[in-house]
Amino acid sequence: METQAIVELFPLFSVANPETLEWILSVIDEESYEQNEEIIKENDWGKAVHFIVSGWVKVRSHYNNQQTVLEILGKGDFFGEMEVLDESLKYVDVIALSDVQLLSISAQRFLQMLFKDPQVHHKILQLSVRRFRHLYRRFQLYQQTSKIKLIKTLIKLAENYGKSIEEGAEILQIPHQDLADVADISLDECEQIITQLKHQGCLESDPSRQLLFLTNLKQLNHFAKQI
Structure with missing residues (x-):
């Protein structure tokens, strides 16, 4: 290098x-x-x-x-x-x-x-x-809702390691159990929240390339503050 x-x-x-x-x-x-x-x-x-x-x-x-x-x-x-x-x-x-x-x-x-x-x-x-x-x-997040915990975890990963895309960021499609551990929530909660965020147009995934797209960081930040 x-x-x-x-x-x-x-x-x-x-x-x-x-x-x-x-x-x-x-x-x-x-x-x-x-x-x-x-x-x-x-x-x-x-x-x-x-x-x-x-x-x-x-x-x-x-x-x-x-x-x-x-x-x-x-x-x-x-x-x-x-x-x-x-x-x-x-x-x-x-x-x-x-x-x-x-x-x-x-x-x-x-x-x-x-x-x-x-x-x-x-x-x-x-x-x-x-x-x-x-x-x-x-x-400090310990007393927050599971949704806030997961959203802030995703935002942190995107800001620190993600690749910028239009209106958002691209990160690795991390196994749900690993995401749940880091966010300090249950696996069921993690999967339910991810499904909900996809329906709300905030997340998309490409399993073939093992990528997760945060397609609307502005909305995710809004959720994190408003929930």
């Missing part, structure tokens, strides 16, 4: 000096995963930081024989940095929701990068705070 491409795709590197960028490109590894392939196993956290060049992944907890999707991430995001900086996660893995292309940097080199470039160090702190702010907002 060229220097300009990595800067445009990953905000973390937008503040890096030219020397840091050249060094990153010399030590980073390219990885490919197929849909449903395990990217990080439970005991592999803390070994590297992974940057999503293309595709979608889910961060999944499995404890007491129960699996729950904690987060869905897409192009331009990254994961594993917190476990390099702090204690590794337990009972959590990462699965490819689609074919995925990653850039990965080992834990040792990631820490070297932070020491090399104070601007990158500062940026990673900003992005970490943003993650915690997002988590806090999810807790």
Whole structure:
């Protein structure tokens, strides 16, 4: 990957000096995963930081024989940095929701990068705070209706990782159970709300290409505020 491409795709590197960028490109590894392939196993956290060049992944907890999707991430995001900086996660893995292309940097080199470039160090702190702010907002949704929870989840995925289309956005057609987990609603509620939103002209799907279209973001935002 060229220097300009990595800067445009990953905000973390937008503040890096030219020397840091050249060094990153010399030590980073390219990885490919197929849909449903395990990217990080439970005991592999803390070994590297992974940057999503293309595709979608889910961060999944499995404890007491129960699996729950904690987060869905897409192009331009990254994961594993917190476990390099702090204690590794337990009972959590990462699965490819689609074919995925990653850039990965080992834990040792990631820490070297932070020491090399104070601007990158500062940026990673900003992005970490943003993650915690997002988590806090999810807790704020706890008392909201299931429809608000799901709509705001879809809007967040579209804004962060979606591809713009006329009047809306295109995202991966994420399995309903995974969407339900992230939105903290039941599978039945998720399926009923999606059906309702399709009838209202806000969603369309293309199963052959595994795509979900948010065809009216303005209306979805209106629903999220008015329900």
